Amino acid sequence: MTELRLYMAQRLSALVMAPLVLGHIAVMIYAIQGGLSAAEILGRTQGSVLWALFYGSFVIAVSVHAAIGLRTILYEWAGMRGGVLNGVALGICALLLAMGLQAVYAVTAT
Numbered sequence: 001m002t003e004l005r006l007y008m009a010q011r012l013s014a015l016v017m018a019p020l021v022l023g024h025i026a027v028m029i030y031a032i033q034g035g036l037s038a039a040e041i042l043g044r045t046q047g048s049v050l051w052a053l054f055y056g057s058f059v060i061a062v063s064v065h066a067a068i069g070l071r072t073i074l075y076e077w078a079g080m081r082g083g084v085l086n087g088v089a090l091g092i093c094a095l096l097l098a099m100g101l102q103a104v105y106a107v108t109a110t
């Protein structure tokens with residue numbers, strides 16, 4: 001049951017990431033026209049609830065997706081099992097969430 005839920009969560013997070021990554025590429029192509037500067041990026045992101053939601057959901061989807069995917073690899077390649085396996089996967093998820101959300105806060109807070 002847990003494995004099925006993780007399988008579903010990983011496919012769902014992939015579904016969430018697919019349009020976000022396309023949006024991200026589109027913004028990158030638009031943003032580099034005429035050079036790229038920190039001031040320009042922060043001018044777009046600071047104080048924007050929309051960008052905070054965009055990058056925040058991106059971070060959450062990647063954290064869930066990567067932790068579940070790496071859990072499978074740790075199971076198959078490193079022979080990890082049970083509590084150690086789930087603990088390491090949760091640790092990876094927490095680390096990615098902490099770093100990612102901190103970065104989102106840094107560029108969107110005013």
Ligand code: HEM
Pocket residue numbers: 011014015017018021062065066067068069070072073
């Ligand atoms: C836009 C970004 C991404 C998309 C659309 C995406 C999509 C997917 C999809 C559809 C699968 C399932 C493939 C299958 O059915 O076997 C998958 C598996 C996987 N993804 Fe991603 N992915 C993305 C980013 C990432 C990132 C950043 C990581 C970082 C670790 C990652 C790690 C993995 C791993 C390890 C698996 C294999 C899991 C398994 O075999 O059970 N993916 N991804």
